[in-house]
Amino acid sequence: MRELRQFTAIIERENDGYVSVCPELDIASQGATVEEARINLIEALELFFETASPSEITHRLHSEVFITRLEVTVG
Numbered sequence: 274m275r276e277l278r279q280f281t282a283i284i285e286r287e288n289d290g291y292v293s294v295c296p297e298l299d300i301a302s303q304g305a306t307v308e309e310a311r312i313n314l315i316e317a318l319e320l321f322f323e324t325a326s327p328s329e330i331t332h333r334l335h336s337e338v339f340i341t342r343l344e345v346t347v348g
Contacts, residue, residue: 280318281338284310296338 284293284307291310294301295318302317304310322330 281340282311282314283340284314296340297335298333299335 280295280297282293282295284291287303290303290305291307292301292303293310293314295314298318298321300314300317300321302310302313304313325333
């Protein structure tokens with residue numbers, strides 16, 4: 274039975290393209306645009322779930338991921 278789940282995507286510019294990362298599973302992809310990087314990450318996640326064993330999914334899955342902003346003194 275297939276289920277729909279939500280994951281976090283962090284997308285940042287790197288040189289002339291964008292890198293996308295899913296921190297819950299530590300899976301990354303890339304693309305020429307933000308949207309392409311997002312779509313490629315979805316494809317990478319779907320491929321992971323199609324091929325990974327249940328134990329690998331359990332081992333890699335971080336159930337709690339917190340994203341926040343920090344203020345840091347620099348210099």
